[in-house]
Amino acid sequence: MLERLPDGLAKVDFGGVRRSVSVAFTPEAKEGDWVLVHVGFALATLDEDEAQATLELLGEALDAELSA
Amino acid sequence: MKYVDEYRNAEAAAAIAAELATLVDPGRRVKLMEVCGGHTHAIYRHGLDALLPEDVELVHGPGCPVCVIPMGRVDDAISIAERPEVTFTSFGDMLRVPGGRRRSLLEARARGADVRIVYSPLDALAFARANPRREVVFFGVGFETTAPAIALTLQQARDLEVSNFSVFCNHVLIAPALRAILDAPEAEIDGFVGPGHVSTVIGTRPYEFVCREYGRPIVVAGFEPTDILQAVAGLLRQLREGRAEVENQYGRVVREEGNPQALAALAEVFTVRDDFEWRGLGAIPFSGYRIADAFAPWDAETKFEVPGARIEDPKACRCGDVLRGLAKPYECGVFGTACTPEKPLGTCMVSSEGACAAYYAYGRHRRKERV
Numbered sequence: 001m002l003e004r005l006p007d008g009l010a011k012v013d014f015g016g017v018r019r020s021v022s023v024a025f026t027p028e029a030k031e032g033d034w035v036l037v038h039v040g041f042a043l044a045t046l047d048e049d050e051a052q053a054t055l056e057l058l059g060e061a062l063d064a065e066l067s068a
Numbered sequence: 069m070k071y072v073d074e075y076r077n078a079e080a081a082a083a084i085a086a087e088l089a090t091l092v093d094p095g096r097r098v099k100l101m102e103v104c105g106g107h108t109h110a111i112y113r114h115g116l117d118a119l120l121p122e123d124v125e126l127v128h129g130p131g132c133p134v135c136v137i138p139m140g141r142v143d144d145a146i147s148i149a150e151r152p153e154v155t156f157t158s159f160g161d162m163l164r165v166p167g168g169r170r171r172s173l174l175e176a177r178a179r180g181a182d183v184r185i186v187y188s189p190l191d192a193l194a195f196a197r198a199n200p201r202r203e204v205v206f207f208g209v210g211f212e213t214t215a216p217a218i219a220l221t222l223q224q225a226r227d228l229e230v231s232n233f234s235v236f237c238n239h240v241l242i243a244p245a246l247r248a249i250l251d252a253p254e255a256e257i258d259g260f261v262g263p264g265h266v267s268t269v270i271g272t273r274p275y276e277f278v279c280r281e282y283g284r285p286i287v288v289a290g291f292e293p294t295d296i297l298q299a300v301a302g303l304l305r306q307l308r309e310g311r312a313e314v315e316n317q318y319g320r321v322v323r324e325e326g327n328p329q330a331l332a333a334l335a336e337v338f339t340v341r342d343d344f345e346w347r348g349l350g351a352i353p354f355s356g357y358r359i360a361d362a363f364a365p366w367d368a369e370t371k372f373e374v375p376g377a378r379i380e381d382p383k384a385c386r387c388g389d390v391l392r393g394l395a396k397p398y399e400c401g402v403f404g405t406a407c408t409p410e411k412p413l414g415t416c417m418v419s420s421e422g423a424c425a426a427y428y429a430y431g432r433h434r435r436k437e438r439v
Contacts (some may be wrong), residue, residue: 017070017240022190024220025329032073036268036321039159039210040188041217044268051071052317058080058294061087 012037023028031035075292076114084297085119091304092159098124098137099256100303101393103246104263105132105421106291112430114293120300121295127393130245134161134419135391136346139381141238142167142353144374145207148236149173149181151372155199157192158207164418168186170377173207188207189221189235196225196233199377206370208237213266215239215357216330220336222359231314236368237359240344242266243274244355248346249294250282255393259303261296264318269334271326272314279312290318337363348388348414390423397427404428 002011010023012035012054019040023029026042033044092098102108108128113117117126130136147158156173163174163185177183182202186192189206196204196210208218218235225233241265249255262275267288278286285306289299294362306313311360318320337360344356368374381388384402389395397403397416407413409425416422426432 022188022217022220025216025327025333027329036265038213038265039217040190041220043213043216043265044321044323046071047320051286052291054295054298054317054320055074057298058074058077058084061083062077062080064083064087 001029001031003031010042014045034066069332072292075290075294077294081119081293081297082303085292088119088124088297088304089121090302091301091308092121092123093308096123098258098304098307099127100256100259100261100300100378101129101249101255102261102296103129103131103242105135105268105419105423105426106265107261107263107289107296108132108423108424109421110291110293110296112426112432116293116296117432124235124300124304127257127396128259128351128390128423129393130249130285130346131211131242132391132416132419132421132423133214133240134165135218135387135415135422136240136245136349137162137165137238137415138345138347139167139379140345140375140377142172142222143379144376146173146176146181147374148205148368148372149176149183152205153203154372155182155184155195155204156207157184157186157195157204159209161419162207162209164179164412165415166412168377170413174185174419180427189218190224193221193225193230193233196230197228197419198336199246200232202232203371204233206233206235208235208239211240211242211263211266212269212334215338216269216327216333219291219333222337222363223333225366226363234366234368234371235359237338237357239338239357240346241302241340241355241357242270243277243344244352245349246275246278248349248352248355249392250278250284252392257284257393258307259284260286261299262286264288264290264295264313264322267316267318267322267326269327269330272316272324273316273321273326279314283312285315287315288318288322290320336360345378348391351371382413385414387416390416397424398432400424
C-alpha cells in the first residue's frame, strides 16, 4: 500500500499497476503494508510474522529432504 | 513479487511432495476436496496433481461463485437487464453464463440491452451517481469474500441517498454448502483443503462443525504451490494420526476471528434466506443472502418484477456432479466438444474459477496425466 486517500480509500501498487482501493475493512493498514485486495476492497493486511513462520516451515521441509 | 515468489520455490515444493509419500499408509485411498475454485486453478496451473502420491485424489468443490448460480437466476438477471431504463452492471465472468435456452447476458447486450462490466461494485455506484436518469443494477454474485464489498457499496448508496442504484442479490454462504456435501453419502470426502480468501472474512471458526459433527479434518490454505502442498501434508498427517481439526496454513492473511469490519457490514446489510437454489446441489437451507428489509429500496428484486422460474440444468452437462466432487470434468460427455470456454454449456466451463475451465486450459483432457 502506497498512501491513504480521502473517503476510506488508499492507493495500492499491484506489482506495477496502481489503483485506488477501499480500506474500510482494514482500518489498521498503513503505508508500506501488504494488503490482500478483492474486487477493489482490501480484505486483510499481511501479517509478516505469520508469513515468515510459513517460510520457515518450508525451510525445514527442505532441510529434512537434504539431510535424508 | 515479495510474499509470492517464496511460496513458489520448486525445491521446497519437491521436498514437501517427497514427504507426502511417507504420510499415506500403504493401500489407503484418500480423497481430499479443495473447496475453492482458486485452488483448483492453482493445482492444475502448477501441475501439483502430478506431485501427489498415487493414492491421494483431489476432487473439486463448490467454491466457485459463478459455477453455482442456477440458470433461473441468470434469466432473472437478463429480464432486469432488458428493461429499457436499466444499465446492468456485473463482474465480467457472469456475462457468458448461459441461462435457459443458452441465452446469456452477453447475448442480451448484443440484442441491445445496456450491460456493462465493472471491476468493483463501487464503480457501478459511481456510474449511478454520474447518470441519475439510468436505473443502475449490480449483479451481486459471490461468497462471503465478495459480499462485504457489495454491503459497503449499499451502505454508501444509503448514506449518499442514491435512489437509482440497486443490487440483484445472489450471494451464497460457504459453510452450508460444505454441510450439503458432507450430508450426501456418495461423495465420501476424507478431508478438505479449506478456502483461503473467504476465510479472511469469516475466519476459521465456521468450519469447526466439519470436524466436530463429521469427523473430517480441514486445513485453510493459501493459493501458492507450497501453500497447497503444505495443506495436503497437514490433512494426511491428521488422517494418519486419527485427528480431525481445523488448521490454518494461511495465517499470513487469515485470522481465527475473520475480519470484524467486513462481518459487521454483512450483518447490517444482508439477511440469510430460508433456502437458496444452487446449481447441481439443489435448494440448500440458510445458504444464501438476501438484502435486509432496511435496505429494501436498493433491492433489485423489490424494485423490478423477475420471472423467478426454476430451470433444470441441461441433461448433457455434469456441472452438478463436478461441483459435488462426484465427477471429473473429462468424464462429462460434452467436455471440450459441445462445451468449451468459447461456447460454454455449463458454468464450470465459464468461470475463471471453474474446474472444467481449469482442466481445459491446462490440458487435463482425458484422465490424470503424469507431467
